[in-house]
Amino acid sequence: xxxxxxxxxxxxxxxxxxxxxxxxxxxxxxxxxxxxxxxxxxxxxxxxxxxxxxxxxxxxxxxxxxxxxxxxxxxxxxxx
Amino acid sequence: xxxxxxxxxxxxxxxxxxxxxxxxxxxxxxxxxxxxxxxxxxxxxxxxxxxxxxxxxxxxxxxxxxxxxxxxxxxxxxxx
Numbered sequence: 138x139x140x141x142x143x144x145x146x147x148x149x150x151x152x153x154x155x156x157x158x159x160x161x162x163x164x165x166x167x168x169x170x171x172x173x174x175x176x177x178x179x180x181x182x183x184x185x186x187x188x189x190x191x192x193x194x195x196x197x198x199x200x201x202x203x204x205x206x207x208x209x210x211x212x213x214x215x216x217x
Numbered sequence: 218x219x220x221x222x223x224x225x226x227x228x229x230x231x232x233x234x235x236x237x238x239x240x241x242x243x244x245x246x247x248x249x250x251x252x253x254x255x256x257x258x259x260x261x262x263x264x265x266x267x268x269x270x271x272x273x274x275x276x277x278x279x280x281x282x283x284x285x286x287x288x289x290x291x292x293x294x295x296x297x
Contacts, residue, residue: 140236140237140238141221141235141236141237141238142237142238142239142240143223143233143237143238143239143240143255144239144240144241144242145239145241145242145255145264145265146242147242151231151255151265152292153223155221156220156221157220157221157222157223157237158220158221158222158223159222159223159224159225159282160222160223160224160282161224161225161280161281161282162224162225162226162227162279162280162281163281165281165282165283166282167282167283168282168283172292173292174292175223175225175231175257176257177255177256177257177259177264177265178259179257179258179259179260179276179278180259184225184257184278184280185225185231185257185278185280187292196259198259198264198265199242200241200242200264200265201241201242201243201245202239202240202241202245202246202247202248203245203247203248208250208252208253208254211229211230211254211267211268211269211271211272212232212252212253212254212267215232
């Protein structure tokens, strides 16, 4: 098994590699390959997967570590 | 170590749990907790993390398995 990594690509999708299970909100697993691209522009017609829409819509997001993560309102809310 | 899972929540972020490394596009790791929320509406001001923007922008995405993943143009392109 390969360690799972998620990479928010520059102006593109999340590249997901390695040993990870993709679940829907009801807990059912998607059948996926070892490398997948997940939509992060919000506009894919095949969500949660990337369909290349970010290129047509000029999605801009270049993000760099280090950024120490602190749960925001949404996560704190659902964690209650 | 807990197995990594990614869940595209209904109308919300990706909920990421377990043993996974979040890397930026240069390969540097973010310091994250065991549970994180990644933006999938494309509008967070704290990308790649969710900041709750999906609620203000009425992001709609309710996705369910099974959907067999087939790499789309973008992934095929970068895999070359």
